[in-house]
Structures are given as structure tokens and as C-alpha cells.
Amino acid sequence: MTVSVETQKFIEENRRRYEALKAAGQQHAPKALPGPTPRGTLLPEGAAIHAETIPGGWYWSTPLKAGEALRIHLAHGPAAVSMIAWSASDASERLNYADTVKVQWTSALGKGRVLFSDMGRVMFSLIEDTTGMHDALVGGSTPASNRARYGETVLRNTRDNFILEALKLGLDKRDIPPALTFFAPVRTDADGNFRWIDGARQQGDFVDLRAEMDLTVALSNCPHPMDPAPDYAPPPVEAIRFKAPAPAADDLCRTATIEAVRGFENNAR
Amino acid sequence: MSQFFASPVRDASSALRDYFVPANAPFSCLVKAGESVRIVDLEGQQAVDTLFYKADDFSERYSSQDTLRVQGSAYVSTGTKLISSEGNVMLTVTADTCGRHDTSAGACSCEANTVRFGHQVKYLHACRENFVIEVAKHGMTKRDIVPNINFFMNVPVEPTGELAIVDGISGPGDYVELRAEMDVLLVISNCPQINNPCNGFNPTPIQVLVFGAED
Numbered sequence: 001m002t003v004s005v006e007t008q009k010f011i012e013e014n015r016r017r018y019e020a021l022k023a024a025g026q027q028h029a030p031k032a033l034p035g036p037t038p039r040g041t042l043l044p045e046g047a048a049i050h051a052e053t054i055p056g057g058w059y060w061s062t063p064l065k066a067g068e069a070l071r072i073h074l075a076h077g078p079a080a081v082s083m084i085a086w087s088a089s090d091a092s093e094r095l096n097y098a099d100t101v102k103v104q105w106t107s108a109l110g111k112g113r114v115l116f117s118d119m120g121r122v123m124f125s126l127i128e129d130t131t132g133m134h135d136a137l138v139g140g141s142t143p144a145s146n147r148a149r150y151g152e153t154v155l156r157n158t159r160d161n162f163i164l165e166a167l168k169l170g171l172d173k174r175d176i177p178p179a180l181t182f183f184a185p186v187r188t189d190a191d192g193n194f195r196w197i198d199g200a201r202q203q204g205d206f207v208d209l210r211a212e213m214d215l216t217v218a219l220s221n222c223p224h225p226m227d228p229a230p231d232y233a234p235p236p237v238e239a240i241r242f243k244a245p246a247p248a249a250d251d252l253c254r255t256a257t258i259e260a261v262r263g264f265e266n267n268a269r
Numbered sequence: 270m271s272q273f274f275a276s277p278v279r280d281a282s283s284a285l286r287d288y289f290v291p292a293n294a295p296f297s298c299l300v301k302a303g304e305s306v307r308i309v310d311l312e313g314q315q316a317v318d319t320l321f322y323k324a325d326d327f328s329e330r331y332s333s334q335d336t337l338r339v340q341g342s343a344y345v346s347t348g349t350k351l352i353s354s355e356g357n358v359m360l361t362v363t364a365d366t367c368g369r370h371d372t373s374a375g376a377c378s379c380e381a382n383t384v385r386f387g388h389q390v391k392y393l394h395a396c397r398e399n400f401v402i403e404v405a406k407h408g409m410t411k412r413d414i415v416p417n418i419n420f421f422m423n424v425p426v427e428p429t430g431e432l433a434i435v436d437g438i439s440g441p442g443d444y445v446e447l448r449a450e451m452d453v454l455l456v457i458s459n460c461p462q463i464n465n466p467c468n469g470f471n472p473t474p475i476q477v478l479v480f481g482a483e484d
Binding site: 003007010011014015017018021024091092094096097098099101102103105106107108116118119120121137138139140142143144145172173174175176177178179187188189190191192193194225226259262263265266 | 327328332333334335337338339341342343344354356373374375376378379380381382383384385386387388390397410411412413414415416424425426427428429430431432433434463464465466469470471
């Protein structure tokens with residue numbers, strides 16, 4: 001396709017700006033992420049605000065103020081916990097998995113990463129994480145996925161849990177964004193097929209999510225649709241809301257990448 | 270133009286409706302159950318951000334996660350069933366001369382652009398602006414905008430989980446065709462992004478054709 005001189009100039013200007021931005025971004029080299037948190041790491045003394053035991057198959061939602069954090073802890077055995085979240089002041093601002101993976105150039109979320117809203121702001125920092133094996137692409141269970149997986153029995157599922165949580169908060173189905181699922185070790189093969197990584201989670205695993213704005217968080221404790229376990233038998237999980245340690249100037253999540261730095265600049269505006 | 274053509278190929282002159290969507294512009298139209306919609310990348314390397322809503326109940330809409338879960342793999346191509354938030358098949362991809370489309374990376378927005386490229390790009394047109402304007406015509410709001418399909422956008426997901434937006438692989442005239450399995454509202458943002466290679470740094474027009482049900 002031939003293009004005019006003006007168009008060619010426009011393309012070259014855009015490409016030049018892109019190359020300059022890319023070079024500027026790469027000067028701020030991403031910090032090497034530290035690897036998983038050791039299991040058994042205790043919360044700071046006196047930090048806990050509320051502890052909730054979420055039975056297998058059930059849901060729980062909680063407000064989470066900026067500076068508070070949520071520990072999701074597999075205290076009773078391997079489980080998967082799906083999460084969605086809204087800004088407490090405007091529910092139309094919500095967790096956006098697509099921006100989260102696109103902006104950070106990865107769907108492999110772990111300690112040091114952040115979770116973005118649809119407004120270019122950081123909702124959560126992943127301040128501690130014992131596995132780094134979570135699912136950002138496939139989503140939680142649904143009535144259809146349970147039927148496909150376990151047959152024609154009525155079993156609790158994440159889609160219906162999120163509907164219940166949203167409606168109890170005065171929201172509706174249209175307010176349910178796609179979910180992130182913690183402790184669901186899903187990756188792709190070279191052809192893009194999803195696969196489940198066996199043995200990537202165990203009793204004692206946890207994530208600590210620090211709220212970076214005032215949030216409403218909804219959790220669902222249901223088996224991930226790709227979980228190969230033959231039976232539907234989710235154990236309870238522990239969810240602990242706690243006062244997070246104040247972030248230092250060199251806080252990992254706030255400084256690990258230039259994209260996170262800019263996201264936090266948007267939070268501060 | 271890619272080597273592979275779906276067969277049989279219906280001539281554009283047999284389309285019931287034929288729309289030209291200028292570069293950078295939003296677009297929407299209804300597609301009835303049984304009809305097929307063809308989206309043509311007229312000049313090549315043009316990402317087409319696309320959403321679908323059930324025509325008589327917009328609360329049922331395209332779900333990228335349900336689509337990927339049911340398919341078991343990360344890319345959209347011929348044979349992919351597009352699944353709704355209620356678990357129903359909305360459309361089926363019946364032809365694809367390009368070979369691979371993304372549904373993991375969502376749409377560009379002024380806000381996300383500041384994070385990706387720097388605050389200096391905030392006041393540039395973006396897909397979310399198109400989506401907000403277009404869904405508002407149908408009584409919807411920002412909360413109705415969900416992660417979309419990016420036709421003609423190439424976003425490889427590596428076994429490590431890493432992903433990148435790389436140069437578009439579509440050539441002039443490449444198209445994707447989808448058969449509607451229910452009455453749907455199609456909403457498009459003809460992507461205006463000029464900060465990465467997804468549009469070859471030069472947003473260009475597309476064509477949308479709607480064909481009647483095949484005999």
C-alpha cells in the first residue's frame with residue numbers, strides 16, 4: 001500500500017516517539033522481583049483487624065481502606081480464591097485484569113506486582129506471595145463450568161457468588177468485572193493452550209494484598225474450572241484484614257517498574 | 270493478503286448492509302441470529318476493538334474469560350465460540366484470513382496509556398473514549414464496557430505468562446467473519462492507538478459487512 005508523504009511523515013513521527021518512550025522506559029530497569037515469600041511468615045504483631053473463615057464454595061466481601069491489606073491464607077489445604085474489587089467511592093472504577101496484564105507485560109502476577117483499575121490507577125499491591133501462581137486469563141467457575149466438570153449436580157460457583165455479593169452491595173450483574181483467581185496455577189503452552197501446573201500450591205500458602213485506594217473487595221472460594229481434582233471438595237480459607245506496614249520510600253511494589261511508578265502517580269493526582 | 274482463504278467466500282456485493290468505518294472512529298450495528306458479520310482490515314495492521322451485547326438484554330454481554338475457558342486456549346480464530354457472561358454462545362468465528370486475534374489485553378484508554386507510555390500521551394484519542402461514546406447511544410455506561418476482542422491484534426502469551434503487543438500480522442483486505450447465534454449489538458472502536466505498533470503507527474479505515482443467513 002502506498003501512502004502519501006504526509007502519512008509517511010506521521011508514521012515516522014509516531015514510531016520515533018514510540019522508540020523514545022520505549023528507551024526511556026527501559027532506562028528505568030525493572031527491579032528483579034524477589035521470588036516467593038517463605039510460608040509461615042506471620043503478620044506483624046497486633047496488625048489483624050478482622051479474620052474471616054470462608055467455607056468451601058462460599059463468598060465474602062469486605063471494605064478495605066487504603067493502607068489496609070488482606071491476607072488470603074490456605075490454612076486448611078489447597079484451594080482457589082477468585083477476586084473482584086471496586087473503588088469504594090465509585091463502583092464504575094473496578095479491577096481490570098486486561099490492563100493489569102497488558103501494562104506490566106505479563107499475566108504471571110506475584111510478589112512485587114500491582115493490580116490496576118480501568119482508570120490507570122493501582123488498586124492493590126501484591127506485597128507478599130508464597131506461590132506467584134495465579135490465574136488472570138481464564139476466570140472463576142460458573143454454572144456451566146461446574147456442569148462440564150462435575151456433571152448435573154447443583155454446586156456453588158464463583159459467578160453466582162459474585163452475583164450475590166454485587167447485589168447485596170447494591171450493585172448488579174453489569175458491575176461484575178472478570179476475576180483474578182489466586183492459587184490457580186494456569187499457564188499456556190507454546191501453542192497458547194491453557195494448562196494447570198500440578199503441585200504449585202499447598203496448605204500454608206498465602207498472598208497479602210495491600211489496598212492502594214479505598215476499596216470494596218469480593219472473594220469467592222470455589223474450585224478453579226481447570227482444577228484437575230476429581231471431586232468438588234473446596235476446604236475453607238482464612239481471610240484476614242490487617243493494618244499493612246507503611247510503605248517505605250523504596251517500597252518494592254511502588255518502584256519495581258516504571259509502569260507501577262506512573263500508576264501510583266495517577267493515584268496521587 | 271494472507272495465503273489462507275475461507276471457502277466459500279461470499280462476494281461483498283451480496284451483503285445486506287455495508288458500512289465504512291473511518292480511522293479512529295466508533296461504530297455499532299445490530300446483527301440478527303443467523304446473519305454473519307465480516308470485519309475487513311482494508312489497509313492492513315489495524316486493530317479493531319470489538320464488544321458484543323445480547324440485543325434484547327444488554328446485561329448479557331461478551332465474556333473474554335468464559336470464551337477462553339470454554340475454548341481452552343488463548344487466541345481467537347476460526348471455530349472460536351464467543352461466550353456470553355451467562356454462558357451462552359453469542360457468535361461463532363467462521364472465517365479468518367489473518368489467523369490469530371487477542372482477547373486478553375483489552376482496549377487502550379487515555380488513563381492506561383499514561384501508565385504504559387507516560388503522562389504526556391494522556392490527551393490522545395483512545396478506544397475507551399470510542400466505547401463510552403458508542404455504548405451511550407444505546408443507553409449504557411462505562412460500567413457496561415468489559416474486556417473486548419482485539420481483531421487483527423497480535424498478543425502472544427508465552428509459557429512464562431509474559432505477553433507483548435507486537436506488530437500486527439494482518440495485511441490489506443484480511444478479514445474475520447462471525448455468524449451470530451443470537452441477536453447481538455456489535456460495538457467497535459477502530460483503534461486510534463499511535464503509541465505502539467498495533468496499528469503500524471497509522472490508524473486506517475475498516476469495512477463492516479453483514480450477510481444474510483446461508484441456505
